[in-house]
Amino acid sequence: MPVDIHAPFPERVQQALADPHLHTAIHRAMERMAVARTRALAATDAATMRAQMRRMKAHVLRHLPQYLETLERNLEDNGAVVHWARDAQEARTLIREIALQNGVQTAVKSKSMVTEEIHLNEALEEVGIRVVETDLGEYIIQLAGEPPSHIVAPVIHRRLEDISQIFQEKLGAGPTYDPGEMTSIARAQLRQDFFQADMGISGVNFAIAETGTVCIVTNEGNGRMVTSLPPIYVAVMGIEKIVPTVEDAFLQLQALCRSATGQAFSVYFSMTSGPRRPEHPDGPEQFHVVLLDNGRTQMLERGYGEALMCVRCGACLNVCPVYAQIGGHAYGSTYSGPIGAVITPAMASDLRETRELPHASSLCGACREACPVQIDLPRLLLDLRAELAHRGLEPRPEAWGIRAFMETMRSRARYEQAGKLARVATRLLARLSGGTLRTLPPPLNGWTQYRDFPPFASKSFREWWQEREALRGRESD
Amino acid sequence: MDARNQILERLRKLLGRPDLRFPPPETEPLRPGEHLAITQAQGDRWELAQRFLAELRALHGDGELVETPAEARLAAIARLTAWVEEERAIRHTEPDTSMPGERDVLSWAPQELPVEGLAPALEDLGFRLVVPQDLHRPDERDTLRPIRAGLTGVDAAFASTGSMLLGSGPGRSRVASLTPYRHLALVPLSRLYPNVETWLREQREAGTLEAVLRQGSQTVLVTGPSKSADIEGNLTLGVHGPKLVYAILFDDIHALIQEG
Ligand code: SF4
Numbered sequence: 001m002p003v004d005i006h007a008p009f010p011e012r013v014q015q016a017l018a019d020p021h022l023h024t025a026i027h028r029a030m031e032r033m034a035v036a037r038t039r040a041l042a043a044t045d046a047a048t049m050r051a052q053m054r055r056m057k058a059h060v061l062r063h064l065p066q067y068l069e070t071l072e073r074n075l076e077d078n079g080a081v082v083h084w085a086r087d088a089q090e091a092r093t094l095i096r097e098i099a100l101q102n103g104v105q106t107a108v109k110s111k112s113m114v115t116e117e118i119h120l121n122e123a124l125e126e127v128g129i130r131v132v133e134t135d136l137g138e139y140i141i142q143l144a145g146e147p148p149s150h151i152v153a154p155v156i157h158r159r160l161e162d163i164s165q166i167f168q169e170k171l172g173a174g175p176t177y178d179p180g181e182m183t184s185i186a187r188a189q190l191r192q193d194f195f196q197a198d199m200g201i202s203g204v205n206f207a208i209a210e211t212g213t214v215c216i217v218t219n220e221g222n223g224r225m226v227t228s229l230p231p232i233y234v235a236v237m238g239i240e241k242i243v244p245t246v247e248d249a250f251l252q253l254q255a256l257c258r259s260a261t262g263q264a265f266s267v268y269f270s271m272t273s274g275p276r277r278p279e280h281p282d283g284p285e286q287f288h289v290v291l292l293d294n295g296r297t298q299m300l301e302r303g304y305g306e307a308l309m310c311v312r313c314g315a316c317l318n319v320c321p322v323y324a325q326i327g328g329h330a331y332g333s334t335y336s337g338p339i340g341a342v343i344t345p346a347m348a349s350d351l352r353e354t355r356e357l358p359h360a361s362s363l364c365g366a367c368r369e370a371c372p373v374q375i376d377l378p379r380l381l382l383d384l385r386a387e388l389a390h391r392g393l394e395p396r397p398e399a400w401g402i403r404a405f406m407e408t409m410r411s412r413a414r415y416e417q418a419g420k421l422a423r424v425a426t427r428l429l430a431r432l433s434g435g436t437l438r439t440l441p442p443p444l445n446g447w448t449q450y451r452d453f454p455p456f457a458s459k460s461f462r463e464w465w466q467e468r469e470a471l472r473g474r475e476s477d
Numbered sequence: 478m479d480a481r482n483q484i485l486e487r488l489r490k491l492l493g494r495p496d497l498r499f500p501p502p503e504t505e506p507l508r509p510g511e512h513l514a515i516t517q518a519q520g521d522r523w524e525l526a527q528r529f530l531a532e533l534r535a536l537h538g539d540g541e542l543v544e545t546p547a548e549a550r551l552a553a554i555a556r557l558t559a560w561v562e563e564e565r566a567i568r569h570t571e572p573d574t575s576m577p578g579e580r581d582v583l584s585w586a587p588q589e590l591p592v593e594g595l596a597p598a599l600e601d602l603g604f605r606l607v608v609p610q611d612l613h614r615p616d617e618r619d620t621l622r623p624i625r626a627g628l629t630g631v632d633a634a635f636a637s638t639g640s641m642l643l644g645s646g647p648g649r650s651r652v653a654s655l656t657p658y659r660h661l662a663l664v665p666l667s668r669l670y671p672n673v674e675t676w677l678r679e680q681r682e683a684g685t686l687e688a689v690l691r692q693g694s695q696t697v698l699v700t701g702p703s704k705s706a707d708i709e710g711n712l713t714l715g716v717h718g719p720k721l722v723y724a725i726l727f728d729d730i731h732a733l734i735q736e737g
Contacts, residue, residue, distance in 0.1 A: 025709065032710045048513045059504040065488045078691060084481040136716055137707035153707065160709040179711035187716060194717075195618060211690045221655060221703040221718025227695065228651045231613060239484065246686055247512045247677050254515045261706075264516055264638045267536075268718065269698040273691045281650040282612035283694045293480075297487045305499035 003329035009356040016330040022157055026327050029156045033318045036262025037370070044258070053255050053373050056248050057309035060240075061300075067209045067242045068291065074212025078274030080287045087294050088118035095201070095234055096123055098288055102232055104129055104198040108190075110216065110223040111135035112203025113151055113312060114236050114292065116334045120201070131201075132193045134222040136186055143170040149328030151335065152260045152314035157327050190222070200226035200284065204237035205256065206311075207289075208249045212273060214289060215249060217256065219267040227272050233284035235272070239291050240308040252311060259313035259372040295347030302387070304346040304380055309373045310339055316367035316377060322360055331357065338367035338377045345384055356395045358384035509681045514674040516637035522666045525636040526726045529669060532639030533724060536701030537714055540664075540724035549663060549727035550595045553628070556723060557582060557604065560626055560659055580604045583621050583657050584628040586648030591630040591665045591729065609650040627657035627719065632689070632696070634664045634724075637672040640700040641724070644693040651695055660702075660719040665729040673698075 003015045003022070016022055060067055072082045085091035099107065107129055109115065121131045133142040137155040141148060144166050148154030155163070160177055167173040173185055205217045214235045216223045227233050243249045249271075257263045276283030299308060317323045317337030328336035333344040333354065341361055345354040363378045371377065388394065478486070491497060518528045526542045533540055543552050561579055568576070584606040587596035596606055607624060609617055629649070633642040641662055645651045654660050670676040680686035690696055703718030714720045 029710055032706075044515050045513060049515060052507055052511075052513055055505060056507050058500045059506045061500040062492065062502075062504040064492070065485050068485065068488075078694075084479070084484055086480045086483060090480060134717070135707070136705045136713075140707065155707055158709070160711065163708055179708040179713050182708060183705065183713040183716055190717065191622075195622060208690070211687050213690050219703070220705050220716035222716070224651065224655050224697060225717055228655065229612070239488075244506060245509060246690060247509050247674075247681070248507060250673055250677060251507070251512050251515070258515075263700075265640055265698060265700040267699065267701050267704055269700075271690055271696045271698075272694065273696075274694045276694050277646075279647045280645065280694060281609040281647075282652055283645065285613065287694075291484075293484050297484065297491065300488070300497070300499075301491050303498035305497070 003327065006332075009330075009332060009360075012330040012332055013326050013360075016326040021159055021162065022327050023325075025157050025159045025162075026324060028159075029150075029153060030318050030324055033153070033261065033314075037259055037315055037318065038262075040258040040262035040264070046258075049251070049255055049258075050372055050374055052251060053311075054309070056243065056251065057311075057373055060242050060244065061305060061308055064240065064242070067244060068239060071207055071209040071212060071242055072291075074209065075207075075214075075274075075289055076212070078212045078287075079277075080212065080214075080274055080289050083288060083290045085290055085292045085294070088292075091118045091236065091290055091292050091294070092120060092123040095120060095236070095288075095290065096127060098232070098234060098286075099124060099129055099199055100127060102198065102286075104232065106130045106132065106193060106197045107199040107201055108132050108134050108193050108197040108222075108226050108230065109138075109200075110202040110218060110226045111138050111148075111154065112201070112236065113148075113334060114203045114238055115201060116148060118236070118292065118294065120236070132190070132197070134190050134193070134220075134226060135218070136183065136220060136222075139186055139190065140166060143167075147329070147334070149336065150314060150317060151312050151337070151339075157329065194222075194225040194229050197230045199232045199234065200228075200230040201234045201236070202226050204235050204241055204289075206241045206243050206249060206252055207237060208246055208271070209242050209244050211246060213246075213249075214272045215253070216270050216272075217253065217266045217268070218270070219261075219263075221268055224268055224270050227270055227284070228282055231284055232286045232288070233272070233275075234288045234290065236290045236292060239293055239296055255372040256311045256313050259311075259315040259370070295349070298349075299343065299346045302346060303383060304342065306375055307339065307342045307346060307377075307380055309375060310343070311373060312339075313372055315370040315372065316375075319366040319370045320361075321364060321366070322362060326360075331360065333357065338381070339375075342377055342380045342384065345388075346380075351388065351391065351393055355388055355393045358388065359395055510678060512674060512677075514672055516672050518637035518671040522669065522728070522730065525669055525671060526666060529634060529636040529639050529664075529724070529726065532637065533701065533722070534639075536639055537704070537712075538639065538701045538722040538724070540726060542726045544728050545731070546592050546665075546727055546729055549592045549725050550598060552725045552727075553592065553595055553661060553663065554598060554602065556661055556725070557599065557626060557628075558602070560661075564625055578623060579625075581607050581624045582626045582628050583607050583609070583624040583650070583653045585630060585650065585653055589630060589648040590628070591663050591668075592727070595663075608648065609652060612650070612652065621652060621656065624656070625658045627653040627655070627660045628663075629653045629660070630663050630665075631668060633676050634669045634726075635671070635673050635676065636669060638700055640673070640698055642676075642696065642698050644689065644696045646693045649693070651697070654697070654699065655718055657719060658715065659721040659723070662722070662724045664724050664726045666726060667729050669726070 140155045150156040275287040323337045341357040367377045631641045632644045702722045705716040
């Protein structure tokens with residue numbers, strides 16, 4: 001049973017905890033990503049890299065209006081059309097206008113969180129435009145009709161077996177568990193779309209102010225297709241995603257790749273500085289850049305500006321014990337994990353709807369340690385909780401059990417102790433009561449008053465992590 | 478007020494507030510040259526070439542190092558010829574059954590390739606170099622779509638990561654390194670740098686960095702073949718871009734000195 005993203009937060013958490021396949025998928029993926037990241041960072045001077053990133057990003061924020069104007073001027077000099085949007089509605093309307101004016105029928109997209117944020121696909125589909133996600137993971141979840149569950153790995157919540165099923169049902173593929181075969185099927189399908197599409201749409205990992213260059217990072221090459229083959233290319237970016245210089249761009253690229261997937265560089269790094277010139281053989285005739293606010297200035301105003309330095313690497317998700325338990329969909333927002341728990345409420349116009357998110361954390365600090373910009377996510381979460389309390393917006397009553405659950409994970413010592421006990425005890429009890437638990441000892445009984453409690457995984461994330469680390473140490477001896 | 482001015486106004490006002498929690502009032506930009514070199518490679522050009530190849534192979538790419546441009550020409554011909562055979566095997570046709578278009582190569586214009594005489598030599602051997610002029614013409618799109626091999630030079634290459642920087646512009650299509658199943662790149666050692674930071678410093682000092690990015694409408698850094706781990710972390714190659722990336726490194730520096 002997948003998580004129903006429209007259910008209230010406590011229910012989503014419950015559904016996520018009760019889905020054994022979700023756990024398998026997420027644990028397998030977190031293991032891979034955390035190990036890759038640790039290796040990649042050990043291979044360089046990670047401390048200096050982080051310090052430089054933080055310095056550069058803070059500087060950009062301090063001088064954001066100037067950098068935005070420089071970027072705009074240089075983009076225009078390069079032949080791009082620059083648009084500004086205060087909110088999601090404005091962005092959707094203006095992108096839809098560009099599409100309608102040019103008679104666009106099919107749009108191909110490369111993976112982008114910001115277009116998820118503004119619900120662009122629905123807005124285009126409403127006026128009869130076919131929108132095709134071309135990142136393999138995004139393509140799979142588009143087939144399944146689901147939103148992404150991780151900023152970097154959108155289909156992390158699905159096992160190979162599930163994906164095979166989706167291919168069989170939606171594409172009429174033969175039964176296969178061979179990822180290479182499934183990839184070939186997707187390649188052939190999407191190749192059609194790349195060549196036929198009238199419009200390409202992408203997010204932006206960052207833009208270089210001094211040269212007016214929009215940069216995107218991909219491994220599959222769909223980003224290059226989307227920005228090169230259709231006659232129109234639209235890039236959508238949050239106003240904070242600027243780097244001043246080309247050198248800064250390569251610093252951020254490397255910090256991002258190492259933290260996200262453990263790569264030195266992504267396979268492709270596309271730097272687009274304008275539309276095709278008349279003497280060029282290929283590239284789009286029109287190049288539009290949409291600069292989007294949508295709650296970002298509000299985030300700054302309310303004191304959460306530090307989170308605007310986020311490079312969306314996903315490292316904080318990959319080390320988060322709460323994300324490990326509940327996965328991305330349980331957060332019910334475009335951005336999940338620790339960063340999502342901060343920016344979703346910080347950007348929202350109505351705090352009420354997302355008031356539980358700042359409590360979806362044990363404040364263990366693993367996210368801050370993993371972050372390539374050293375964003376103090378636990379502190380920001382505490383600030384948000386304080387703001388919510390100040391405004392009289394405590395979590396809904398049924399979410400108190402979740403607070404108790406987070407409570408037990410708060411201090412590492414307590415988490416480990418309680419966790420070990422809980423794992424042994426819940427497994428024993430579960431065996432007696434046939435799967436899930438009806439009651440738990442305090443402080444967890446707040447939750448089981450409302451919910452059944454699933455047995456804990458037999459190994460905690462931290463135990464598992466330490467074992468991995470020990471193994472890693474041995475391998476490199 | 479329009480969206481642009483309202484956003485900029487609001488930011489200015491906010492950043493002027495002394496009680497703003499973040500960012501701090503004083504911040505320092507990173508100055509060019511100050512940036513950490515995140516990967517390193519040492520040695521003379523031969524050692525750098527070996528390092529480049531080792532890195533590229535670790536990423537499931539491949540390549541070879543030869544001594545002269547003339548040898549690079551032979552190596553390129555040999556590679557493209559071998560690829561025709563491999564494609565026949567993939568199609569399960571008899572080894573010597575030819576297919577129309579099997580010797581088509583999606584290429585940069587001959588004058589943009591760093592190996593002199595390669596284009597005519599290939600034509601002599603029955604290869605056809607397809608050089609896109611205007612991809613928005615439907616007939617050109619149809620011609621290049623089925624082509625299985627791409628041929629390009631590079632603007633620069635970086636040994637520490639096995640990466641290649643490719644600009645676009647007249648005679649240098651983006652698609653030559655993107656849509657074919659196999660990509661053959663010609664890498665002269667004069668363009669091989671230890672790492673990207675060395676290249677950035679050289680361009681910055683020469684005052685050409687900005688122009689490099691702005692004159693082509695798109696510049697790409699390519700590090701290995703197209704790949705994905707989206708299907709439960711299983712590595713798959715050739716998702717959208719080339720599945721095979723093969724670099725021929727050759728020493729043009731010796732030749733340059735002799736000519737000079
Ligand atoms: S908050 Fe930090 S670790 Fe999390 S996604 Fe953003 S940059 Fe990465």
